[in-house]
Amino acid sequence: xxxxxxxxxxxxxxxxxxxxxxxxxxxxxxxxxxxxxxxxxxxxxxxxxxxxxxxxxxxxxxxxxxxxxxxxxxxxxxxxxxxxxxxxxxxxxxxxxxxxxxxxxxxxxxxxxxxxxxxxxxxxxxxxxxxxxxxxxxxxxxxxxxxxxxxxxxxxxxxxxxxxxxxxxxxxxxxxxxxxxxxxxxxxxxxxxxxxxxxxxxxxxxxxxxxxxxxxxxxxxxxxxxxxxxxxxxxxxxxxxxxxxxxxxxxxxxxxxxxxxxxxxxxxxxxxxxxxxxxxxxxxxxxxxxxxxxxxxxxxxxxxxxxxxxxxxxxxxxxxxxxxxxxxxxxxxxxxxxxxxxxxxxxxxxxxxxxxxxxxxxxxxxxxxxxxxxxxxxxxxxxxxxxxxxxx
Amino acid sequence: xxxxxxxxxxxxxxxxxxxxxxxxxxxxxxxxxxxxxxxxxxxxxxxxxxxxxxxxxxxxxxxxxxxxxxxxxxxxxxxxxxxxxxxxxxxxxxxxxxxxxxxxxxxxxxxxxxxxxxxxxxxxxxxxxxxxxxxxxxxxxxxxxxxxxxxxxxxxxxxxxxxxxxxxxxxxxxxxxxxxxxxxxxxxxxxxxxxxxxxxxxxxxxxxxxxxxxxxxxxxxxxxxxxxxxxxxxxxxxxxxxxxxxxxxxxxxxxxxxxxxxxxxxxxxxxxxxxxxxxxxxxxxxxxxxxxxxxxxxxxxxxxxxxx
Numbered sequence: 123x124x125x126x127x128x129x130x131x132x133x134x135x136x137x138x139x140x141x142x143x144x145x146x147x148x149x150x151x152x153x154x155x156x157x158x159x160x161x162x163x164x165x166x167x168x169x170x171x172x173x174x175x176x177x178x179x180x181x182x183x184x185x186x187x188x189x190x191x192x193x194x195x196x197x198x199x200x201x202x203x204x205x206x207x208x209x210x211x212x213x214x215x216x217x218x219x220x221x222x223x224x225x226x227x228x229x230x231x232x233x234x235x236x237x238x239x240x241x242x243x244x245x246x247x248x249x250x251x252x253x254x255x256x257x258x259x260x261x262x263x264x265x266x267x268x269x270x271x272x273x274x275x276x277x278x279x280x281x282x283x284x285x286x287x288x289x290x291x292x293x294x295x296x297x298x299x300x301x302x303x304x305x306x307x308x309x310x311x312x313x314x315x316x317x318x319x320x321x322x323x324x325x326x327x328x329x330x331x332x333x334x335x336x337x338x339x340x341x342x343x344x345x346x347x348x349x350x351x352x353x354x355x356x357x358x359x360x361x362x363x364x365x366x367x368x369x370x371x372x373x374x375x376x377x378x379x380x381x382x383x384x385x386x387x388x389x390x391x392x393x394x395x396x397x398x399x400x401x402x403x404x405x406x407x408x409x410x411x412x413x414x415x416x417x418x419x420x421x422x423x424x425x426x427x428x429x430x431x432x433x434x435x436x437x438x439x440x441x442x443x444x445x446x447x448x449x450x451x452x453x454x455x456x457x458x459x460x461x462x463x464x465x466x467x468x469x470x471x472x473x474x475x476x477x478x479x480x481x482x483x484x485x486x487x488x489x490x491x492x493x494x495x496x497x498x499x500x501x502x503x504x505x506x507x508x509x510x511x512x513x514x
Numbered sequence: 515x516x517x518x519x520x521x522x523x524x525x526x527x528x529x530x531x532x533x534x535x536x537x538x539x540x541x542x543x544x545x546x547x548x549x550x551x552x553x554x555x556x557x558x559x560x561x562x563x564x565x566x567x568x569x570x571x572x573x574x575x576x577x578x579x580x581x582x583x584x585x586x587x588x589x590x591x592x593x594x595x596x597x598x599x600x601x602x603x604x605x606x607x608x609x610x611x612x613x614x615x616x617x618x619x620x621x622x623x624x625x626x627x628x629x630x631x632x633x634x635x636x637x638x639x640x641x642x643x644x645x646x647x648x649x650x651x652x653x654x655x656x657x658x659x660x661x662x663x664x665x666x667x668x669x670x671x672x673x674x675x676x677x678x679x680x681x682x683x684x685x686x687x688x689x690x691x692x693x694x695x696x697x698x699x700x701x702x703x704x705x706x707x708x709x710x711x712x713x714x715x716x717x718x719x720x721x722x723x724x725x726x727x728x729x730x731x732x733x734x735x736x737x738x739x740x741x742x743x744x745x746x747x748x749x750x751x752x753x754x755x756x757x758x759x760x761x762x763x764x765x766x767x768x769x770x771x772x773x774x775x776x777x778x779x780x781x782x783x784x785x786x787x788x789x790x791x792x793x794x795x796x797x798x799x800x801x802x803x804x805x806x807x808x809x810x811x812x813x814x815x816x817x818x819x820x821x822x
Contacts (some may be wrong), residue, residue: 325727
């Protein structure tokens with residue numbers, strides 16, 4: 123062994139740790155993305171994931187200028203499965219940030235382990251009320267909405283339209299009950315009937331006959347996924363379309379419209395986004411999404427897209443570092459991105475302050491069915507739970 | 515609650531019962547005659563809906579699409595029979611349950627692979643897409659009436675087939691004493707294949723008829739399958755007549771329960787309690803009915819005498 127080689131070896135022993143340090147810096151930013159990708163509710167999760175991945179792709183595979191690796195995992199809509207997968211993402215894969223989550227029961231299960239590991243979690247959809255109120259966390263931010271809000275939009279709209287007698291119908295589970303509570307927050311008229319259907323019910327003949335005979339001024343419903351598709355089709359088959367105003371939330375959107383098509387024509391929904399919102403970012407997003415995936419994006423896709431661009435903006439502000447949690451938190455909280463929705467800022471509880479609209483299902487020039495804004499119901503609205511959140 | 519609403523809900527129950535009958539008829543024959551527990555029977559329902567939907571979309575004609583869809587579902591049924599079920603018919607019930615459950619998993623994922631996870635729709639014929647006014651200005655969808663009519667026609671045809679024809683007689687005989695029938699020179703295996711394929715066709719037909727009402731997705735057969743088992747247990751395993759009566763009974767009990775349980779409870783309970791308890795009780799009713807029938811008649815309403 124020559125002396126020069128020995129010297130080099132010796133030197134490298136000292137240099138090595140520094141080299142490793144540099145290597146760690148150049149490591150890609152790792153994002154754990156949790157979504158529901160199997161089962162009847164998969165279309166929602168697919169849209170949210172595709173929106174997120176589209177943004178990453180448009181940014182050249184980088185977020186905040188750092189090469190980015192997105193680890194997509196399927197929560198199977200099972201909270202226990204989601205928790206173990208999130209723990210694996212944090213402990214084994216050492217992800218820098220978590221994002222995604224379609225369903226609130228999954229979110230309630232994973233928010234705590236994420237916060238305990240001091241890993242930021244950016245919701246791409248679910249916004250359960252505890253996380254907006256008493257159980258809010260400095261490691262949680264929502265790129266979507268608080269669950270009650272889209273239901274409140276319809277309640278306010280029903281009130282503004284002067285509807286006096288309405289029937290409410292939701293699946294018989296927590297989100298269904300929350301939905302009715304959200305609707306009633308701004309609706310002061312008479313609720314003729316509150317119909318709870320078993321979760322997963324696919325034939326609504328009995329309920330529709332009941333509604334038809336009650337002759338209400340309007341119906342409000344929350345039937346996500348396949349249930350909503352069936353309800354909308356049967357609503358039109360029963361001859362109720364055009365007779366009784368159909369108000370909904372998370373029932374008529376671009377994930378269900380390809381299946382309901384003309385049966386959903388003219389049905390109303392509460393939302394914080396629609397493809398026709400007139401911002402340059404939104405136009406570019408809708409065009410890029412349709413080019414990439416061949417279908418119109420839904421609000422889930424828009425939220426996923428925004429979540430990625432929010433992370434991008436925050437990482438730019440911290441120079442790509444995720445180790446300084448306080449700096450990263452401040453960067454995220456300043457919402458350093460242009461939302462496809464237009465004006466968007468974070469409240470103290472990590473939920474957005476934004477506009478909400480009544481949207482209507484319409485047939486576009488090319489034959490595709492999409493939602494379209496009818497009127498703005500809330501301007502720069504905060505959720506009802508922010509005051510209960512101790513964060514400042 | 516008034517008389518016309520009650521009548522309307524009874525029609526809804528009847529329509530629901532007809533779909534259940536179409537699925538259960540095949541299941542009860544296969545179970546009763548071949549002693550074969552086919553959990554994958556619901557898959558035929560799903561396949562019928564998917565295939566009919568895609569052929570109707572292709573031909574832009576419901577009748578043509580339905581014929582092609584049923585033919586394709588039938589072909590797949592035969593393929594499954596040859597590839598999987600034939601091996602399982604002589605095995606224990608446990609192996610049949612495991613094997614056919616595997617078929618459910620494979621077909622469900624294959625459908626997701628081919629058609630994607632998003633629900634698909636089946637366009638019904640234009641002429642039957644509307645609703646007609648019944649009493650009191652309440653509307654009733656024509657398609658649901660068409661389902662009731664189709665169910666009645668199939669029930670009648672099945673009864674004639676089983677009770678009046680030579681094949682029906684052989685099926686009845688085969689279920690009671692397979693060895694004797696076989697010894698008399700009847701190819702019992704071929705007979706069983708016929709029964710199986712016919713049952714699969716009926717389930718596919720049920721899926722095609724229910725398709726325009728429902729969103730078509732890979733797991734749509736699972737719920738129907740469970741209810742079909744309830745139907746054949748109540749009706750008596752192997753009995754077509756039992757399946758018919760039980761299917762209508764379940765359709766009516768389930769629909770009327772969903773429609774009126776909450777209102778009935780409101781007569782005796784506070785509104786909030788009734789709203790909470792009503793849906794829970796309504797979804798239990800059919801299982802309560804099954805338990806009661808089994809207590810009174812352990813072999814089911816028409817069970818114990820082979821196909822009837």
